[in-house]
Amino acid sequence: MPVYLDSRDAGFEAAFTTLLNAKREDAVDVDDTVAAIISDVRARGDAAVIELTAKFDKLDLTPDTLAFTSDEIEAECARVPEAERAALELAAARIRAYHDRQRPQDMRWTDESGAELGWRWGPVAAAGLYVPGGLASYPSSVLMNAIPAQVAGVQRLVICAPTPGGKVNPLVLLAAKLSGVETVYRIGGAQAIAALAYGTQTIAPVDKITGPGNAFVAAAKRRVFGRVGIDMIAGPSEILVIADGQSDPDWIALDLLSQAEHDESAQSILITTDAAFGKDVARAVDKRLETLDRRAIAGASWRDYGAIITVGDLTEAAALSDRIAPEHLELCVADPEALLAQITHAGAVFLGHWTPEAIGDYIGGPNHVLPTARSARFSSGLSVLDFMKRTTLARMTPEALAAIGPAAEQLAMSESLQAHGLSVRARLDRLNR
Amino acid sequence: MPVYLDSRDAGFEAAFTTLLNAKREDAVDVDDTVAAIISDVRARGDAAVIELTAKFDKLDLTPDTLAFTSDEIEAECARVPEAERAALELAAARIRAYHDRQRPQDMRWTDESGAELGWRWGPVAAAGLYVPGGLASYPSSVLMNAIPAQVAGVQRLVICAPTPGGKVNPLVLLAAKLSGVETVYRIGGAQAIAALAYGTQTIAPVDKITGPGNAFVAAAKRRVFGRVGIDMIAGPSEILVIADGQSDPDWIALDLLSQAEHDESAQSILITTDAAFGKDVARAVDKRLETLDRRAIAGASWRDYGAIITVGDLTEAAALSDRIAPEHLELCVADPEALLAQITHAGAVFLGHWTPEAIGDYIGGPNHVLPTARSARFSSGLSVLDFMKRTTLARMTPEALAAIGPAAEQLAMSESLQAHGLSVRARLDRLNR
Known part of the structure; x- marks a missing residue:
């Protein structure tokens, strides 16, 4: 059962604070293991990467088979059914159109002293994208990471994607192809991050590493930060829906479940001005849960971290939302623009009844790599700027x-x-x- | 004696690679100490901060004296001589004018599908600036960190500045006042970073922490990254001058020494198309070194890490420069714009004979917090964007x-x-x- 809170209850503040501070991830300490893996890859290069891949992914590679050949990629891409290919192509085009507008402007001017000042932007030379294997191997994430890099003008774009037991998702390779990726390596874990940061005999080092990963990948990214640039360390996904009760409860239930189904640690919260509507949504969640393939995961997330909060008015909802600083925020209200004006901290906002969060995950255009765990207070979703750097100029x-x-x-x-x-x-x- | 290299020599590539990879900082492992300090501050708040300040800074504080009072700040500021005040005010005005132009634009548009898309920028709510104590307590750094935050619209801006033995630099307090800083805490080290990230009974937590610091501060920033945003981890300063031999060797010598005097680990490199000019500069360095107050520091830096590289032409100079990806790059050549067009990676570029790097440290306008240790390949100097975050929008x-x-x-x-x-x-x- 999710938590039910009402902002007019006496214990609300304490209960809301508990909800805010709930630790949704076990902080597994893998730092020593990761440090050893990085040292090993630095010292022995390909040999270390190959041994570690055999050990963790049960996959035997040689320096020659570290990367997919273009023939292998073509063969896998040819297996993708037409409907999926068309959907992926539409997504790539829309994501590219959105990110095209993010290209920053160079500036030069002369001030009243006669000093000429300005700045110039340029792309990083090489970027590496990490694509997790197994369940979380999402072609949409390939597009969301690679297209901003491509739009930025990054010359060399490579992917590391572990293929445990040799299994590969053809859609991941098609997404890579659609977004200008040069090489896809079949490696993962901390060893892949180390190879991208320091290079090996076969793998040239990159300047920037992005993309989600497990605890080992996250710890490795943290360690190589400074040697290369990294994107944020992603935590479990989360959604906050603010609803005035004029939506179909089933729609809101599905929106909440679309985060919950990602991960048992995901969090879905509904804030509503209508307590009865909140109960209708909860019932709709329970009903939909019965039919979902991923009901075990979604059910655990909803049970452990789900919440339905009743508030007096939308201004109160906006204030609570800012304390949560949600990764995804849906404003399912009559006047979403008015409510948006009261919101300060959120990774991505979805306005109105016709904008389910899932649109943003795939095809809307904005990036789906977004700040989690309240970090929307100080950070932004992935963008073209993450693959560029600025040189200041003075004369x-x-x-x-x-x-x-x-x-x-x-x-x-x-x-x-x-x-x-x-x-x-x-x-x-x-x-x- | 600095290293002399000539790109036409047989051993050049090996020698240049050695220069590139020279480790200029001892990687002191203070991570365990820092982890313990952070835990202590999280657990005991003010009490821990006060104990650690007594221990490391020989300064006894109470919760009431953690911060300077406004009377104390006024009294210290009143001690600043008029000429210094005027210089600091001019610097603040010029830095503000430059950074004002960095404010990003919001965007909204409707695409051909009828989807309304866009993004909105907003400031972080609170930022904390770290200002080192002792030798490196630079009022210019206060301006360079605080003004971008102020221009971004950050509501609450605080400083942590250790005052070992109670000694304070009045110019630091004046710079804080000129740039809209609300509160200055007399604390430093990992304990200050922990207090800014997690808050104590007296110190409210912030969302973003910037500013340079010693190994403890750097390790603490790395640890709290994710809980709050941080700027880059700064390494020792460095300058590369590319000169065609048409400058006064004494000017170039002073430009090289102005990095060398920062720190024994600083690095100053000259690349020139004129070998005889390189020798003239080396002689001028030696002559100027004799008269500098900080000759021990500057001399050690020049001796251990200085280099003079002769190349065949400026195109070669640009290629070597990109491999160095210098923090500061001076183009002391007849046509600096033509050379700039060949440069890809640099934190800040100073164009022409009349733009000594020191102008950029203080008063040019661009930020002096710049990427070190080759990180200009993937990162930029501090800017208004570092204190803002973007929310993507879709309807x-x-x-x-x-x-x-x-x-x-x-x-x-x-x-x-x-x-x-x-x-x-x-x-x-x-x-x-």
């Missing part, structure tokens, strides 16, 4: 240096950085000669 | 859902995420009724 004229140089010299001297000051002074002295 | 109409919903349903079914598909299907069925 002084003699006049500009004469105008602002003395203040730089003063501050350098205040900080006891004499050579800094002298590097300005030497030039100013030339002007005064 | 389907019934027509839009009819157009693109079936593809989402198809992909959900391909990924065996049945509830995702049903959440779309239930709405589509309503339309078809």
Whole structure:
């Protein structure tokens, strides 16, 4: 049974805080194991990656079979039925169109001192995308990671995707092909992250690593951060639906279950101004749960972390939502724009009754790699910017240096950085000669 | 003596690779100590912070004296001489003007399917800036960290600055005041980072932590990453000057020394097309070194990590520069724009003979918090964006859902995420009724 809360109850604040702080993931400490794997890959390269893949994925590889050949990729892609191919192509086109608009602008200007200032953006040279194996091997995630990199202009884009026992999802390879991925390696775990960060005899190192993974992958990404760039460390998925009770309870139930079915640690919360509607949704959840293939997972998530919160009005709902800072936020209300104006922290917002969160997972256009575990307070979903970096530019004229140089010299001297000051002074002295 | 290399020599590639991979920092492993400090602050809050400050900073505080009072700040600020105040105010105004242009645009549009898409940017609610104590307590760094946060619209901006033995730099407090900082805490080290991330009875937690620090601070930031956002982990500073030999060797010598004087681990490299000019610069460095107050530091940096590289032409210089991916890059050549077009990876570029790097440290306008240790390959200097996050937006109409919903349903079914598909299907069925 999910938690039922009512903001007008005496114990609400304590119960809501408990809900906020509920730890949904066991923090398995795999750090020592991961450190050893990374050292091993750094020291022995391909040999270490191959041994670890045999051990963890029961797959025997050689340096020559680390990557899929283009023939293998073509053969797998040919197996994808036409309907699935068409859907994936539409998704890729829509995701590309959305991300195309994220390309940042370069700027140059001359200010009143005569100093020319600005910045210039450029892509990282190489990016590696991690695609988990098994249950969570989602072609949609390949598109969501690779297309922003492609739009950014990343020259070399590779994937690491473990294929335990050699099994591969043809849709993952088709998604890779549709989004400009050059090479797909059949490796996973911390060894794949180490290979991407440091390179091996066969695998060239990359500059940025993105994509979700298990505890080993997450710990490895944290360790190589600094050597390469990484995206956020993703936690279990979550959805918050704010509803005014004018929706079909069955629609809301399915929206809640579409997070719950991801993972037993996923969290689905409904905040509503209509307590009776909340009960209708709960009944609809129970009814739908009976028919779902993944009812064990979805049921556990809903039972352990689900919540239905009744509030007095939508302003209260917005305030609670900001404390949750949800990854996904559905505003199933009559005037979603008015409610949006009251929301500060959310990864992605889905407006109105006709925008189920699942649209955002696949085909809407916005990225589905979003900040979890309240990190929407300070971070954003994956974007083109994650695959680019900015170089700042400054050019002084003699006049500009004469105008602002003395203040730089003063501050350098205040900080006891004499050579800094002298590097300005030497030039100013030339002007005064 | 710095290293002298010539790209036409047989052993160049090996020697350059050695230079690139030179480890300039001892990786002190303080991770266990830091983990213990963070746990202690989480468990005991103020009491732990106060004990650790007494132990490490020889400073006795109480919850009431953790922060400077506004009277204390006013009194310290009043001690700043007028010339320094004026210089700091000019710097603040110029840094603000530059960063004002970085404010990102919100976007909303309707695509051909009728789907309304877009995104919205907003500031993080609270940011904490770390300001090191002692030698590296730089008022310029306060401006460079706090002003982007202020421009972003961050509501609550606080500083942690250790004051060993109670000593405080009045310019740091003035810089804090000029850039909208609400509270300055007299605490430092891993305990300060823990207090900012988790909060104590007195210190409210923040959402983002930026600013440089020692090994303990860096390890603590790495550990709290995810709970809060952090900026990059800064390494020792570095400069690369590319010169065609038409500059005054003394100017270039001072530019090289202005990085070297920061830190014995700093690195200054000159790449020139004119071997004789390289020798002139080396002589000028030696001469200037004799007169510098910080000659011990600057001399050690130049001796251990300095390098002068002769190349055949500027295209070769650009290629080597990209392999270095320098934090600071000066283009002291006749046509710096032409050379800039050949450069891909650099944190900040200083164009032409009249733009010493020190201008960028203080007063040019661009940020001086820049990617070190080759991380300009994938990351950027601090900016307004570091204190903002983006919420993606999507709103389907019934027509839009009819157009693109079936593809989402198809992909959900391909990924065996049945509830995702049903959440779309239930709405589509309503339309078809």
